[in-house]
Amino acid sequence: MNNPSRLCLALLPFFAPAAAFAGFDGDLLTARDAARANDIPRLENIANTAPRDNPLSLYPAYWLTQKALEVQDDAQITRFLSVAREGVLAERIRRDWLKQLGKREDWTRFAEEWPKLAEEGRDEEAQCYGDVLAMRQGAAPANLNRFLEPRPLGDGCNRLLALALEKGAVTRDWALRRMRLLLSGNYVTQARQLAALADLPLDTGSLGAPLKASPGTPAGQETLLYGIVQKGRDDVNGAAQILSGRQDELTPAQRGFAWGQLALFAARKLNTAQASEWFARADKSQLTRDQWEWWARAELRQDRQEALQTVIRAMPEDIAARPAWQYWLGRSLKRDGKATEANALFARVSAGHHYYGLLALDELGNAASEQGDTARPSEADINRMSKDPSVRRSLALFALAQDRNRADFRGDAQVEWRYAMRNRTDMELLAAADMARKIGFFDMAIYSAERTRKEHDxxxxxxxxxxxxxxxxARQLGLDDAWIYGLIRQESRFITIARSGVGASGLMQLMPATARWAARKMGLGDKIAINDIETNIQIGTWYMKYVMDNLSGSAVMATAAYNAGPGRARNWQDVRPLEGAVYAETIPFNETRDYVQKVMANASWYSTGMGREKLSLKTRLGTIPAR
Structure with missing residues (x-):
């Protein structure tokens, strides 16, 4: 393979002379290390002497400005933003500064800077402060129902909710519902804060032993409700017995909330009959998206088609419109002989380049990929992308990461690349993707290529x-290499030095303990280079074969096992055979469900691209045998 760093330099004619670029490499590494060591004088010196013709010259000043944010040095921040008027570095500094200004309630300066932050650069916390500003200026609040989920919020979003309560933009009942959701997620501190802010009933003195709370007051009832839901996390049947015996001590809304929570716990444990029964007792107005979807999954896994249709049609519109539920509703209607209505749904879903789109194509009788002609960008597209400042910085950072084996600079290169891909035409995206492919920046090549809307490669x-x-x-083990590629693409996007938060490494994201165990089984010994490309693929494919052989030869179960472990993959089987798509849909772990669906969809696309015999995704998913 060509040397990626040399290819990067070949694509960067502005690196002249090359020696000047190479000379700044050392300073850049020193600057980052100085920032980590909080050596401000050294960092400041490098920032002030950085060569202005180098694409990475702003990075030392950026790190210096990050330090300025920590001590609220607004002068350094404004100096940096006066020089770095655009680009991802300026965007990041401005976003963090805005959040700091909002927290300090410096609304005059916030109002000056807020319009300068692009919408794409706003995270939830920054947007919340922006919404606070808008409300202070008399605007109606943004959609606050996005906070009706069992999750805590940052300072900006909590300030937004406080202002909304103060101005009467949300009701006390709305706040009560959020408090219950916070308690259901065991976010007790924020629940207490919200209760105090909105004067909500909550016996905070009994939260340590909530099942002993007195139900004689509204505050005691809410605390008792919390106790029932918390017990349901570990003992859902015991919690249901308590709820059944003490229902008269709770209001209808509280009972309806509790049954919805216990139904969710049961559904996630794949106790689907219980889940169906308890969801039917729930207060539908208090169900979250997660609960609606698990209600549908419970009916799907039991093959209760009429109930499935009823649940999907009862879902809030934004949930029912998701590709998953449009597809499964179409499948159910098709079984009822309503082909016209079903095909309309399949046609809508099939327009998406995703797992459900492929399944919908199967139902329409179309091949998973009549891929069509490959779009080719023009010279103008290529030149435009090669001259883009963010692309140039990304390529320079990638070259530095490769030369110095520094994963941190590779991460910076990814950030710059993603920023450069915003609001691009299809042909510009394809030009960038091919540029990244040529230098081995495979993950960003995929990132750009999969963002196209009409023209694809x-x-x-x-x-x-x-x-x-x-x-x-693959040949040695008798495995489908399309499946292997589908898994690698999902695991690492072909980043050879990829390392997950839990310590998995390399192309196939092997856990060290699993890799050592497999290596001993294979006769490779204990001294293995887990990030070596050949070794990583050899061990990873052997492990894929091992788990598949131990899971009834099912690629779907083996994929689930690769992510979550073989024991869990077995536990998710049913007492009767399940269609592979139903098994995948009802995997309790969100991450693993998404992983299995994407790996299997990837395998279908790879198989077609490799010119293999056409195999529908539904066929590829197969049937999962009974436990």
Whole structure:
């Protein structure tokens, strides 16, 4: 393979002379290390002497300004923003500064800076402060129902809710519902704060032993409700017995909330009959998106088609419109002989380039990928992207990361690249994707290629680097290399130095303990280089084969096992055979469900791109045998 850093430099004609660029490398590494060590004088010196013709010259000043944010040095922040008027570095500093200004309630300066932050650069916390500003200026609040989920919020969003309560933009009942959701997630501190702010009933003195709270007051009732829901996390049947025996001590709204929570716990444990019964007792107006979806999954897993249709049609419109429920509603209608209505739903879903789109194509009788002609960008598109400042910085950072084996600079390169891809035409995206592919920046090649809307290049969306190695081990083990590629694409996006938060490494994201165990089984010994490309693929494919052989030869179960462990994959089987798509849909872990669906969809696209026999995704998912 070509040297990626050399290719980066070849794509960067502004790096002249090359020696000047190389000379700044050392300063850049020193500057980052100085920032980490809080050596402000050294960092300041490098920032002030950085060569202005270097694409990375602003990074030392950026790190210096991050330090200024920590001590609220507004002068340094404004100096930096006066020089870095655009780009992701300026955006990040401005966003963090705005959040600081909002917290300090410096609304005059906040109002000056807020319009300068692009919408794409606003995170939830910054947006909340922006919404506070808008309300202070007399505007109606943004959609606050997005906070009706069992999750805590940052300072800005809590300030927004406080202002909304003060101005009467949300009702006390709305606040009561949020308090219950916070308690259901065991976010007790924020629940206490909200109760105090909105004067909500909550016996805070009994929260340590909530089942002993007195139900003679509204505050005691809310605390008792909290106790029942918390017990349901570990003992859902015991909680249901308590709720059944003490229902008269709670209001209808409290009972309805409790049954909805216990139904969710039961559904996630795949106790689907219980879940169906308890969801039917729930207060539908208090159900979250997660609860609606698990109600539908419970009916789907039991093959209760009429109930499934009823639940999907009762869902709030934004939930029912999601591809999953449009697809499953279509499947249910098709079984009822309502082909016209079903096909209309399948046609709508099939327009999406995703798992449900492929399944919908199967139902319409279309191949998973008549991929069509590959779109080719023009020279003008290529030149435009190669001259983009953020692309240039990204390529320079990638070259530095490769030369110095520094994953932190590779992360910076990704940030710059993503910023550069905003609001691009399809052809500009494809030009950038091909540029990234040529230098081995595979994850960003995929990132750009999969953002196109009408013009596509599937060879860039579904790259096949290291093909000789992968196919060799696939043949030795009798595995489908399209499935292997589907898994690698989801695991690492072909980043050889990828490392997860839990310590998994390399292309196939092997956990060290699993890799050592597999290596011993394979006769490779204990001394393995887990990030070596060939070793990582060899061990990863062996483990894929091992778990598949131990899980009835099911690629779907093996994929679930690769992510969540073989024991869990077995536990998710049913007492009767399940269609593979139903098994995948009802995996209790959100991460694993999404993972399995994406890996199997990837495998379908790879299979087509490799010119293999057409195999529908539904067929590929197969049937999961009974437990």
């Amino acid at each position: 599937y060879s860039l969306r579904y790259l096949t680097p290291y093909r000789d190695i992968t196919q060799r081990f």
